[in-house]
Amino acid sequence: MELSISDDKTKELLTEVMIELLRTKRDLIRDIFMDALEEVGLANAIAESCKNEFVSEEEVLSLLDRAVE
Template identity: 35%
Template sequence: MAQASIPPEMLKQAMKEALVETFSEQRDLLREVFADVLEEISLVAAIEEGRETDMINRDQVFDLLDGGS
């Protein structure tokens, strides 16, 4: 069985066109992907910040969540 050979530049251009077409047709998907990426970046930043702060116990966390001081 013979294999078709596609020049790398032609393949690269075809992939770019396919991505542009997909994203232009599916804007909601693109927005969702970016929102997820931003959420993950924020989560990483919060975790890193949390590692540099003092530890508190579980009861203190729930007290804060319940509206305590």
């Protein structure tokens, strides 16, 4: 026996799952986004240092702090 569902029903179910995740795992999702922002900040700092002179550790940490705020 094979089970199949329509694309519309699949989309509806996935939407419900995402909404439930956002409701119940808000802290986890926030932490994931914050980590991603930190990574972007670090990547930007690295890219900037490649274009210019050496960037000090303090400057990198400052960029990361601003990305998080």
